Amino acid sequence: MPLETRTARLLLRRWRESDLAPFAAMGEDPEVMRYFPSRLTRTQSDELAGRADRLFETHGYGLWALEKQSTGDFIGFTGLAPVPAFIPGPGGLEVCWRLARSFWGQGYATEAARAALDVAFGRLDLEQVQAITAVINEPSRAVMERLGMTATAEFQHPKIPVGSPLRVHIRYAVSRAAAAQACAAADLTR
Secondary structure, rough: OOOEEEOOOEEEEEEOOHHHHHHHHHHHOOOOOOOOOOOOOOOHHHHHHHHHHHHHHHHHHEEEEEEEEOOEEEEEEEEEEOOOOOOOOOOOOEEEEEEEEEEEEHHHHHHHHHOOOOOHHHOOOEEEEEEEEEEEOHHHHHHHOOOOOOEEEEEEEOOOOOOOOOOOEEEEEEEEHHHHHHHHHHHHHO
8 A cells, every 4th residue: 555645635645743733633623523422632632643654554554644735734634444343333444534624615535535445446456445423423424425435324333422412323335336436426527
């Protein structure tokens, strides 16, 4: 798997020390963390960035830091990660993303996730990729649908307390063919 890849506007690359402060700011932002059980401390944020980057060493794929090519700004992350073992269902790989609020609504999440899917279906030769989020996370669900993903199952997230509005999660999945079709349809609308 490449250490970096590019889209029209983004560089997907390994993490740098300079990414940690803006990533920590994302983890402290209540809007960015709205669909997560809690905000992240600086230590938790740094640990997450380290785990995200180490995936490349242990699995050959991982969660790239996202850099806006025109400015060099760190804007978040995207990539591929194993579905956690505690999540009910078939396992496999999921495509993940998280962006700083100032970069929302500009198509960056979809653009970056498409690049990650290209790696999954191309270099890794997978047949299917998943994505998981809280049912109430409409913005992420919209990205999943733009990627050609379809909802496959709802489940109770085992690490979120009973009664929390975040407990009910939904799994989406996309096949190689469906992802290609969604990408082609998006290109036709441009």
